[in-house]
Amino acid sequence: MKKIGILTLVIMVTILLTLAFSAAAASPKAAPVPVAAAATPAAAAPAPMPPHPRVEHALEALRSARDHMAHAEGEFHGHRDKTIEHIDAAIHEAEICLREP
DSSP, X not given: OHHHHHHHHHHHHHHHHHHHHHHHHHSOOOOOOOOOTXXXXXXXXXXXXXXXXXXXXXXXXXXXXXXXXXXXXXXXXXHHHHHHHXXXXXXXXXXXXXXXX
């Protein structure tokens, strides 16, 4: 029963990453918003969106998955440790994506 839970978690993380990266690659680039020349610096502007919101959400999900795996009971014949290694690698790659322009 625990093997099914671990397998489900690994599949969900894989699907999440696949969707996050494919959606980010497929989304059209937004045209720059023209700035009015008469705008004053005191005018309240909305906070800018982070450059990669989907990657940040994926990072949150990966960190949550890693936490769940780290606190899971049992070793699952070494698969738990291997899963944590893979999640760490995915977190590292996603952090690199955040640094990209």
